[in-house]
Amino acid sequence: MSPARGSDEWFARRTYRALDHHPYEVAARKMESELTVSVVIPARNEAATIADVVSMVASLPEHVVDELVVMDGGSEDATAERAAAAGARVHRDTAILAEHQPSLGKGDALWRSLAVTSGQVVVFVDADLHKPDPALVWGLLVPFLAEPEVQLVKAFYERSVGDRGSAEEGGGRVTELLARPLLNLFWPELAAVVQPLAGEYAGRRSLLEQLPFFTGYGVEFGLLVDTFAHAGPEALAQVDVGERIHHHQPLPDLSRMAATIAQVAMHRLAAEGRIDPTTLFRDGEIPRSLTQFVRDSDDRVESVHHDVGVRERPPIAQVLDSLA
Ligand SMILES: O=c1ccn([C@@H]2O[C@H](COP(=O)(O)OP(=O)(O)O[C@H]3O[C@H](CO)[C@@H](O)[C@H](O)[C@H]3O)[C@@H](O)[C@H]2O)c(=O)[nH]1
Ligand SMILES: O=C(O)[C@H](O)COP(=O)(O)O
Numbered sequence: 001m002s003p004a005r006g007s008d009e010w011f012a013r014r015t016y017r018a019l020d021h022h023p024y025e026v027a028a029r030k031m032e033s034e035l036t037v038s039v040v041i042p043a044r045n046e047a048a049t050i051a052d053v054v055s056m057v058a059s060l061p062e063h064v065v066d067e068l069v070v071m072d073g074g075s076e077d078a079t080a081e082r083a084a085a086a087g088a089r090v091h092r093d094t095a096i097l098a099e100h101q102p103s104l105g106k107g108d109a110l111w112r113s114l115a116v117t118s119g120q121v122v123v124f125v126d127a128d129l130h131k132p133d134p135a136l137v138w139g140l141l142v143p144f145l146a147e148p149e150v151q152l153v154k155a156f157y158e159r160s161v162g163d164r165g166s167a168e169e170g171g172g173r174v175t176e177l178l179a180r181p182l183l184n185l186f187w188p189e190l191a192a193v194v195q196p197l198a199g200e201y202a203g204r205r206s207l208l209e210q211l212p213f214f215t216g217y218g219v220e221f222g223l224l225v226d227t228f229a230h231a232g233p234e235a236l237a238q239v240d241v242g243e244r245i246h247h248h249q250p251l252p253d254l255s256r257m258a259a260t261i262a263q264v265a266m267h268r269l270a271a272e273g274r275i276d277p278t279t280l281f282r283d284g285e286i287p288r289s290l291t292q293f294v295r296d297s298d299d300r301v302e303s304v305h306h307d308v309g310v311r312e313r314p315p316i317a318q319v320l321d322s323l324a
Pocket of ligand 1: 041042043044045046071072073104105106109125126127128197198199200217218219220221246247248249257
């Protein structure tokens with residue numbers, strides 16, 4: 001074991017437990033503080049689970065949530081219809097800020113959601129959760145109500161069981177094999193964030209509107225390191241919300257997700273002047289391609305090249321100002 005690090009002190013100060021609180025207490029304190037809260041659920045082909053996630057939010061005590069939006073990322077199944085039937089306002093991501101096309105995955109959907117919501121705190125919740133616990137929403141509000149300095153709150157949880165593996169095997173393959181090692185290497189102050197890729201997190205609008213958003217699955221890693229750079233460690237907090245069970249993507253899909261996150265890390269290290277792409281990469285630019293392998297119908301292995309490059313959407317405040 002290594003000696004204690006600075007991130008341990010942050011962990012001790014900024015780690016909360018939903019168990020120590022109650023949703024009615026949160027509702028009362030939120031009313032007192034006059035904070036308003038929007039919940040945004042990004043969803044693409046999540047017909048199997050979206051209604052349960054929307055219903056979980058709708059089941060929260062009165063006054064916890066002021067607005068509930070599902071961002072439909074072009075689902076080909078009944079996601080949008082089921083979300084609406086369960087009580088959410090549904091937006092198709094491409095219909096928002098339509099001049100910024102195409103809409104590039106989850107990060108783009110979250111970025112666009114800021115243009116159609118108004119809560120002072122925006123809570124993001126994934127749509128692929130099984131038996132979602134309402135603490136995933138109300139628990140995230142606890143640090144905002146306790147500490148005015150807090151601007152971004154990540155959920156953490158036991159992640160396991162579900163439809164793959166045991167609690168011991170655990171989940172979070174991209175987290176454990178890429179995101180956590182990267183943070184420890186390059187952003188050691190963020191090493192104490194238990195679930196850096198958690199899709200359940202909340203930010204103050206005043207922060208989120210000032211940050212760029214990476215497209216696709218780069219959004220969480222980007223928001224985490226950017227919040228740290230923009231506002232420092234005291235702006236971050238995390239909450240233990242119990243257990244979370246989600247749909248597990250196949251390994252090749254997660255490999256592309258990991259490549260996207262590696263891109264985000266390279267972009268930020270380059271922007272901070274900590275690496276020099278002109279000397280580090282052959283063409284002087286961060287390569288955008290990931291080669292994977294598939295078997296064809298003759299049982300031959302062939303390579304497939306995927307573009308895993310990310311784009312950054314500008315801070316939405318700039319975009320909305322230019323439209324005003
Ligand atoms: O183009 C897309 C792809 C996904 N989603 C939704 O985004 C959420 C998370 O996607 P998922 O495929 O379940 O991600 P995970 O494999 O669980 O990946 C983890 O790691 C990602 C990278 O940080 C995070 O975005 C996720 O929230 C986090 O759960 C789900 O509601 C999806 O329906 C979209 O809205 N649009
Ligand atoms: O956070 C992660 O690493 C991804 O969501 C993958 O999680 P899984 O290994 O539990 O599917």
